[in-house]
Amino acid sequence: MIEAHNLTKTFKDKKRGQIHAVDGVSFRAEPGRIYGLLGANGAGKTTTLRMLATLLQPTTGTATVAGFDVATQAQQVRAHVGFLAASTALYGRLTAREMITYFGKLNGLGNAEIKARLARLATELDMHEFLDRRCDKFSTGMKQKTSIARTLIHDPAVMIFDEPTLGLDVMTARSIVRFVRECRNQGKTVIYSTHVMSEVEKLCDTIGVIHGGKLCAEGTLAELRAKHGEQDLEEVFVKIIGAEDQK
């Protein structure tokens, strides 16, 4: 479960003064459902998700993740979150096994537990072949699998995906999408940010459209289509953004 209330993040910039990267965003993501955060580049998706993952502190507003407050209980929040972003890379000089084991330890798991979970994840993700090779020699697909195993080693209740398919080829992107769906089926709370319409159509149970740091529309795919009188999600998106800009 994720609940965000009026989340706001402002940065100070020497040239442009105060920037409201995220401006009063409130939403609720339920277990067993995928909440899609749809927005253009620079709309505030990454900042929102970083606040939920406690990488950034909200300027104002609050959010609870798995029942813990992101501002005051950051460590517990992180213990219950798996965060996968295009920007969360692997240690190139470690092998996949060392990488996953390291994060298991950082999550406070015992050696036996890490071993067992790693064996299961490696089988599920078909990683045995490259488990003991160094990550810097991996193909993108192998890297993604290792990253996924890294986010799942502590079996988090909440999964946060920040544009996880950015720059991936079709096959690798498909395997990610399949994996996200699996997380939902296991009853995890999933939040998924992207600017790719087709992924949203395929995956998301609830969609939040974010623009200029503000959440300007929210609903299921069907609701959004009905409300804006368009079948194509891209058209719906453009209408929402256009209406927002006119305000």
Place this chain on the structure above:
Amino acid sequence: MNGNNILTVYVKELRDSLRDRRTLMSVIIIPAIVMPLLFFGVTKVMTTVMSRAQEEIPSVAILGGSDSPGIVSALKQSAKLRIVSAPVDWKQAISDKKLRAAVEIPDGFEAGLKVGSAPEVRIYNYSGELKSDFAARTVERFLTDLREQTVSDRLAERGLAKTMARPFEFQRQNVAPPEKVGGNLFGGIVPYVIIILCFSGAMYPAMDLTAGEKERGTMETLLCSPVARVDIVLGKFLMVLTGSLGAICITLFSMGLTATVGGSFLMGGGRFAVKAGAAAATAKARGVAMPTIDPLGLIGVLAMVIPVAVLFAAIAFTVALFAKSYKEAQSYLAPMMIVVILPAVIGILPGIELDTKLALVPLLNLSLVCKEMLSGVWHWNYIALIFASSCVYAAAALSLAVKMFNREDVIFRA
């Protein structure tokens, strides 16, 4: 703070760094070869240059002296000088190193001697040029001998004892133990090298563990883990410190080894020592060759360096943390190297001695106290003061590092 987490981070960083070629270079390979290189390289070059300069029989021209055949023929007979005919432009010849020196005998020199008018002989040389100075010194020694000979001849003529003109003798003797002599000269360079290696040992791990991680995108991955930020900083910091101390331990070990092996090599009468016998003796007197180093001094240096290594590790860590990329970190830390070298250089300057004020100046105090300890002098009150002040600086730098790591505008600087 959680010890287990710090250890987990540290062990991972250690494993990671041991697989990084740049870090291995700066922490292990460079420190291992710098000392022997400095030691043997400088010693070898110095002794070779000195012995060449001394072995060479300098070409000296005689100016004038046509009415003083005695001194001219004595000069020509000297085995230590090669008398050549004076070129027209003899000054230029000295500048061009074709001629090492010239000796000008005034007109009527020998006639003047007889009447006791104290004529003046002039020696021309190119001051500061090693071989020219040697030539001038050889001529001087020749003239001194000649003068003494003249005096004793005169005394003998008048039937007087030699002690008439030389009523007493004097001699200079060194009371400093050999390690003191070595410590002062070689000991000045040792802290200098240690300070540089201590910093460069911290520099590469620091860049790799902070800016390097940001650049490769692993910083965000790491920050997603439920470990407290302070545990991450301390784990990483310990790795940087390991780099710094590792570099120093390897330097000191390699220095001790070189001093032992090199010592027996030079003293043991090997081919090198015999051939350059005289030169090596001179060189030793000048302190370029084989000073003995007090092993206790080395241990003392190691102890004094620890808080400085903490200081360096924390500073390098903080500065590198601010950078977005490895390259940016490098461009911040490379100029800092010069800042670090400055106090070390001042420490080498002769005549600067420890006092209470200097004992509080970071790095300079280390440089000075190391010089003392290596020459067997232990001023315990200064040592305590320096150790304590270094610890204070180190603690301040470390707390700054932790503070910076908790600032999101530093970690996520775009």
